[in-house]
Amino acid sequence: MALGGDIASGLGVHPALVATLALISITLLSGGAVALAGPIGFVGLVIPHIARAISGASLGTTLAFAGPMGAILVLACDTIGRVAARPSEVPIGLVLAVIGGPAFMVLLSKILGKRT
Numbered sequence: 001m002a003l004g005g006d007i008a009s010g011l012g013v014h015p016a017l018v019a020t021l022a023l024i025s026i027t028l029l030s031g032g033a034v035a036l037a038g039p040i041g042f043v044g045l046v047i048p049h050i051a052r053a054i055s056g057a058s059l060g061t062t063l064a065f066a067g068p069m070g071a072i073l074v075l076a077c078d079t080i081g082r083v084a085a086r087p088s089e090v091p092i093g094l095v096l097a098v099i100g101g102p103a104f105m106v107l108l109s110k111i112l113g114k115r116t
Contacts, residue, residue: 019112026108040093043070046100049107073100 005015034042051065074092077099081090 023108023112030104038093040074040096042093042096042100042104043073046104046107047073050103053107 008015008018030045033045037044047070048062048066051069052062055061055065074096077095078092081092081095084090084095
């Protein structure tokens with residue numbers, strides 16, 4: 001699969017099936033991780049990928065970007081949750097899931113799109 005869809009097909013692999021099964025597996029595994037760690041733990045799944053996309057492949061730079069980006073995302077979601085439904089509050093986990101879920105799916109589709 002890393003060599004491309006044509007070569008994988010020539011070797012007897014069905015690229016569309018592999019990509020579909022990979023997407024299902026990643027979705028179930030990330031959903032399980034979020035269910036165990038809580039919705040705030042979702043930040044740890046999304047932010048490192050976004051930081052790597054911004055900073056490049058260097059691990060040190062990715063780590064330097066990921067910390068502040070995670071804090072900014074949680075702070076922004078908390079602010080949105082407090083302001084969106086005044087005088088009550090929307091839980092931060094719900095706001096984070098609404099913002100982070102689609103972002104994670106776009107990220108997964110880009111990753112899987114490069115491999116097929």
